[in-house]
Amino acid sequence: MSKIFADIIINISHEALDRVFQYEVPFYLSGHIMPGTKVIVPFGRGNKEMEGYVIKLGTEANFDESKIKSIIRVSEKGVSIEGKLIKLAWWIRQTYGSTMIQALKTVLPAGEKIKQKEERYVCLKLPKEEAQKAYEEAAKKNRKAQARLLRELLEQDKIPYEIATHQLKIGRPTLSRLEELGMISIEAIMYYRNPLNLSGELLPPKKLNEEQQYVADTFAREYEEGLRKTYLLHGVTGSGKTETYMACIDAVLKEGKQAIVLIPEIALTYQTVKRFYQRFGDQVCIMHSKLSKGERYDQMMRAKNGEANIMIGPRSALFTPFENLGLIVIDEEHENSYKSESVPKYHAREVAIYRAQMEGAAVILGSATPSVESYTHALQGDYTLFKLNQRASAGSQMADVHIVDLREELKNGNRSLFSHTLYDMINDRLAKKEQIMLFLNRRGYAGFVSCRSCGEAIKCPHCDVTLTAHRGGKLVCHYCGHQIPMPKLCPQCGSPYIGTFGTGTQKVESLVQKEFPQARVLRMDMDTTRKKNSYEEILSAFSNGEADILIGTQMIVKGHDFANTTLVGILAADMSMYASDFRSSERTFQLLTQAAGRAGRGEKAGDVVIQTYNPEHYSITTAAKQDYELFYEEEIGYRKVLGYPPITQMMVIFVGCEEYDVGKAAIGMLGRELRNHFQEEEGLYVLGPTDASITKIKDVYRHVIYVKHADMDTLVRVKNHLEKYMEDKKIYEKANVTFDFNPMIGY
Numbered sequence: 001m002s003k004i005f006a007d008i009i010i011n012i013s014h015e016a017l018d019r020v021f022q023y024e025v026p027f028y029l030s031g032h033i034m035p036g037t038k039v040i041v042p043f044g045r046g047n048k049e050m051e052g053y054v055i056k057l058g059t060e061a062n063f064d065e066s067k068i069k070s071i072i073r074v075s076e077k078g079v080s081i082e083g084k085l086i087k088l089a090w091w092i093r094q095t096y097g098s099t100m101i102q103a104l105k106t107v108l109p110a111g112e113k114i115k116q117k118e119e120r121y122v123c124l125k126l127p128k129e130e131a132q133k134a135y136e137e138a139a140k141k142n143r144k145a146q147a148r149l150l151r152e153l154l155e156q157d158k159i160p161y162e163i164a165t166h167q168l169k170i171g172r173p174t175l176s177r178l179e180e181l182g183m184i185s186i187e188a189i190m191y192y193r194n195p196l197n198l199s200g201e202l203l204p205p206k207k208l209n210e211e212q213q214y215v216a217d218t219f220a221r222e223y224e225e226g227l228r229k230t231y232l233l234h235g236v237t238g239s240g241k242t243e244t245y246m247a248c249i250d251a252v253l254k255e256g257k258q259a260i261v262l263i264p265e266i267a268l269t270y271q272t273v274k275r276f277y278q279r280f281g282d283q284v285c286i287m288h289s290k291l292s293k294g295e296r297y298d299q300m301m302r303a304k305n306g307e308a309n310i311m312i313g314p315r316s317a318l319f320t321p322f323e324n325l326g327l328i329v330i331d332e333e334h335e336n337s338y339k340s341e342s343v344p345k346y347h348a349r350e351v352a353i354y355r356a357q358m359e360g361a362a363v364i365l366g367s368a369t370p371s372v373e374s375y376t377h378a379l380q381g382d383y384t385l386f387k388l389n390q391r392a393s394a395g396s397q398m399a400d401v402h403i404v405d406l407r408e409e410l411k412n413g414n415r416s417l418f419s420h421t422l423y424d425m426i427n428d429r430l431a432k433k434e435q436i437m438l439f440l441n442r443r444g445y446a447g448f449v450s451c452r453s454c455g456e457a458i459k460c461p462h463c464d465v466t467l468t469a470h471r472g473g474k475l476v477c478h479y480c481g482h483q484i485p486m487p488k489l490c491p492q493c494g495s496p497y498i499g500t501f502g503t504g505t506q507k508v509e510s511l512v513q514k515e516f517p518q519a520r521v522l523r524m525d526m527d528t529t530r531k532k533n534s535y536e537e538i539l540s541a542f543s544n545g546e547a548d549i550l551i552g553t554q555m556i557v558k559g560h561d562f563a564n565t566t567l568v569g570i571l572a573a574d575m576s577m578y579a580s581d582f583r584s585s586e587r588t589f590q591l592l593t594q595a596a597g598r599a600g601r602g603e604k605a606g607d608v609v610i611q612t613y614n615p616e617h618y619s620i621t622t623a624a625k626q627d628y629e630l631f632y633e634e635e636i637g638y639r640k641v642l643g644y645p646p647i648t649q650m651m652v653i654f655v656g657c658e659e660y661d662v663g664k665a666a667i668g669m670l671g672r673e674l675r676n677h678f679q680e681e682e683g684l685y686v687l688g689p690t691d692a693s694i695t696k697i698k699d700v701y702r703h704v705i706y707v708k709h710a711d712m713d714t715l716v717r718v719k720n721h722l723e724k725y726m727e728d729k730k731i732y733e734k735a736n737v738t739f740d741f742n743p744m745i746g747y
Contacts, residue, residue, distance in 0.1 A: 002059045004030055006071060008052040009086060009100065010043060019100070020055060020090075022062050024070045033057070036083030038075040051075055053086040081304065081321045082108070088319075088355055097719050097739035098344035106344060107319045116301075117294070118188040120161035122175065124153040125185050134183060145174045153184070161186065203278045208247060212240050215386045216247035223251055223326075223362060230353055232333075232378040233366040233386045236626060237597020238561075240392025241366045242272070245329045246279050248364060249310060253283070257326025257361070258309045260317055262348060264335035271539065271561065272331075273312050280310055287313030287320070290535075315340065315348045318355070325359045328352045333365035333374060334590055339744040347742070349374070368597060369590040369628060372635055373646040373742070399568070399599035399606035401624040405615045417503060417511050422569045422609040426549075430519055434566040434604065435542070436549045439557050439595045440508055441575045449475060449486070453495035458487070464696040470527070471506050480698045508551050508571065516549070524552035557595040566606045568599040573612040573620055581746035582644045585619040589631050592623035643685070643708060645742045651715040652743050653705040653722070654692070657735040660701040664689075666735035667703040673725050674705065678718060684709045692747045704747045715741065 004025040023041050025033055033039065035054055043050040049072060061068060089103040124131055135150035149170050152159055164170045178184045208216060215233065222229065235241045249259045263272050276284050285299045285308035302308040304321040311320040315338055318328070330338065330349055338348040349365065356363045365374055365383070378385040391397065404419040414420060429436050449469050450457040457466045460477035467475035473486045490498050505525045512521055524538045542550045543562055550556055557568075570592060577588045592610060599606030612620055622631035639647045653670055657663030667689040678684055685708040692702035709715055719739045726732045740747075 003061075003065070005058055005061055005068065006033060006039075006054045007056040007058070008039065008041060008054055008071075009090065010041070010050055010052045021052070022068055024065075024068050025057070026070050029071060029074065032074050033071070036087045038083055040072045040075055042069050042072060053083055055087055055090045081323050084355075084358060085319060085321065088351070088358065091354055092344050092346050092351060094720075095350075095716060096344040096346045096741065097723065102343050106340075106346070116298070120186060120188045121158045122149070122153070122161055122164045122170075123158040123185045123187050124150075124183075126183050128154065131183075145170050146178065149174070149178070149184075158187070202281050205247065205250070205279065206240075206243050208243060209240070209390065209392055211388045211390060212244045212247070212392065215244050215388070216251070218386075219248045219362070219364075220251035223248075223255070228356065228360055228362045230356070230363040230377075230383045231365065231386060232370060232374055232383040233364055233388065234370055234375070234378075234628070235366065235368060235386075235388030236391065236398070237368045237594065238391040238398075239368070239388035241331065241368075241388065242275060243392065244388070245331070245364065245366065246276065249280075249327060249329070252326040252362075253280075253309055255326060257324050258303075258322040259311075259327040259329065260320050260322070260325065260352075261310065261312045261329045262317055262331065262338070262352070263312065263314060264332045264337045276310060276312060283309045285311050287311060287317040289314070289316075290533075318348050318352055325355070325361045327362050327364065328356055329364045329366065331366050334367045334369055334371040336587075336744045341745065343738050345738065345740045345743075347744075369593045372586055372632065372639065375628075375632055376636070376646045397605065398626055399596055399608045401596055401608045401610060401626075403615045403620065403624055404609060404611045406611055406613050416515075417508065417571060418515065418569075419609065419611050422611065423515070425567050425607060425609060426516060426519075426569070429567045430516060430548055432566075435545070435547075435562060435564045436567045436569065437556055437562075437565055437595075437598055438508060438512070438549060438551045438569045438571060439554070439591075440503065440505055440551070440571045441554055441591065449498060451490035451492060451495055451498045453497050454490060454493040456490065456492040458491065458498075462696070462699045464694050468504065470504075471510075479694075503572070505551055505553060512549060512551065519548040520546065521549045521551065522547040524550060524556050526553070529555070554591055554594075557591065557598055562598070564604070565598055566604050568595055568606070568608045570595050570608070570610045573610050574614055577614065577617065577619065582639075582642065583744070585617075585638075586635055588617075589619040589623050589635075592620065593626060593628070596623065596626065648708045648710055649712045649715055650742050651707045651719065652740040652747055653688075653707065654738045654740060654747060655703045655735050656700045656738075657703075658700055659734065662731065663701045663703050663735050666731050666737070667705060669729070669731070670722055670725075670737070671705055673722065674707070674718065677721060681709075681714065683711075684714065684718075702747070712741070 006023050006025050007020040008023055033054055037054045039052055040049050041052050085107045089107040093100050093103040131154055135147055138147040148168050233241055252259050273286050285302050287299055303311055311317050340346050353363055377383045402421055404421050409419050426436055459466050460482050462482055463477055463479045465479055467477055470476050474483050476483050489496055505523055509523045522538055522542055529535050541547055577584055596608040599608050618634040655663050655667040671689045674686055688705035689703055692704050
């Protein structure tokens with residue numbers, strides 16, 4: 001029988017040990033060890049017993065077999081979910097490129113232990129008759145504090161500790177003495193911090209329409225049969241995807257399993273959680289970045305202890321330590337926020353599918369505008385495709401979409417932010433007491449500040465970008481946060497003729513208040529949602545009819561359901577179209593389609609006004625028709641011609657360095673090694689090295705190489721080779737190198 005070897009991560013959080021150690025699996029343990037198993041191994045020269053996690057089993061030794069030690073035993077303290085997450089971290093490290101420590105910090109719940117909240121009570125231990133005698137004796141001997149406490153405890157068996165110490169003014173020495181005498185006891189009841197603040201009776205499930213019921217029944221039948229698939233649920237805006245998710249989750253819960261629901265923005269959390277809570281009650285827990293450390297810790301503990309069965313949150317919720325995971329739902333699966341911008345640069349969709357395969361779970365990806373990658377997988381049969389073509393609410397119809405050519409508006413002398421069509425429709429809705437959403441994909445007061453004399457735009461000294469004008473006379477960098485007061489003279493030539501160009505949400509708010517003084521206005525962007533509960537407050541206020549117009553960036557157009565909103569105005573549809581990113585047309589189509597989907601979701605008809613300087617562009621015309629298939633045909637054609645994902649896979653090798661010349665030398669070495677070592681690799685295309693489109697951010701100079709190949713495994717092999725190449729070269733101690741597969745942002 002051939003020997004079995006195990007790759008093991010030693011449970012030590014230290015960069016020097018960011019590697020796998022190989023041990024032999026003794027014959028008597030061969031049937032008890034698998035990936036994720038926690039084991040005890042001899043470690044180091046002294047063979048100190050250490051805990052480790054098995055990542056991989058194989059029959060090949062990585063070095064001299066005579067020097068490979070054997071596993072001692074399986075750890076009795078092994079926690080299977082931690083083993084699964086460690087294995088997942090190792091896969092992320094191998095696939096996306098990072099240190100094991102970075103991957104572990106991404107995957108494992110925060111290692112910092114937070115003290116659990118508790119409520120303490122002072123409880124009477126004596127029988128009532130004895131307590132009465134003790135009270136009378138204390139009163140007789142003028143033991144006032146003791147008498148006060150016993151009198152209170154005679155009326156109620158226990159009182160909160162704070163009432164005893166503060167209102168009754170009972171000192172701790174008195175409490176300790178009575179506890180020693182056996183007259184009272186101090187009891188602590190542990191409880192979880194609750195960030196939801198939701199209550200009320202559970203509501204029965206809504207009746208599904210024929211399309212929704214077909215999806216739910218098919219999923220439940222296949223799940224019961226033991227099939228664990230990845231499904232793509234392509235449903236038009238308002239088609240009832242959330243109700244369909246809940247029906248599928250219900251089927252999973254009945255099997256004794258648990259579910260994770262990923263959502264793209266914190267802005268969606270409150271509305272989504274409220275609907276899930278009304279259906280599933282205390283089985284729901286929540287995770288997002290605005291929670292305190294204590295709230296995050298408690299939510300993870302509820303999940304780990306089996307006290308909650310549904311976790312809702314953005315990307316990080318994917319790593320919830322559920323023991324019996326049965327389903328992962330990714331709502332709005334096309335969203336950029338599912339791709340991590342920090343190392344490891346993983347995509348939640350890919351990690352979710354891998355985790356589901358590990359744990360025997362299903363995956364549902366949902367969107368009105370699926371990513372081109374996911375739709376391609378569905379057409380190829382990798383995913384099972386479901387479609388919801390009708391809105392769920394009876395009588396709710398898709399909004400009428402009006403495309404306004406801003407070039408014609410300008411020819412007709414209209415220099416306003418509002419086209420004649422949009423202006424008239426806003427007045428009409430205000431008169432009817434109906435609500436309006438105005439969407440602009442830029443926060444701030446204006447795009448940038450420039451000198452009319454010399455033409456110089458005022459830039460951030462730390463980043464290669466212009467500063468954005470905000471109200472209050474300040475210029476702000478949206479990359480690093482640098483702020484300066486609005487200068488009175490041009491810093492370059494001294495001219496007083498400097499002014500703002502472009503429009504931000506703050507400026508839109510000012511113009512709306514000026515043009516429509518009767519309207520109550522709310523604004524929702526990164527500047528107005530910095531406080532913990534600001535998302536919930538703004539959305540609740542608009543939902544409750546406390547405002548007529550909601551102005552905002554893309555966070556207002558995703559997933560929200562306001563029945564009285566009958567007009568959506570998209571002020572500058574071109575803003576996202578000309579970004580230096582091959583996905584710019586796709587992103588424009590998605591934003592416009594999502595924005596258009598906010599109108600007319602109730603019984604009242606809705607209208608959408610798209611203002612654009614390029615009304616013939618296919619991303620705008622197809623969004624106006626809400627025709628995803630037509631958009632996909634156009635877009636995939638361009639991807640084929642240009643060799644972009646999903647037709648060809650792409651990897652960006654990124655080098656960041658505070659010294660420009662050092663960074664340039666580091667990326668140059670990688671480029672040469674790449675071309676020399678892989679020159680025989682057929683179908684491998686290398687572009688660069690070159691400076692990134694934004695050369696400097698936060699005083700760090702940025703350089704890139706683009707690598708393309710049809711096969712993702714080939715790109716991972718390239719990454720692995722370059723990681724080994726960099727190991728002993730000191731230049732990479734100064735220059736930070738990261739790898740980004742199929743990037744969601746432009747470099």
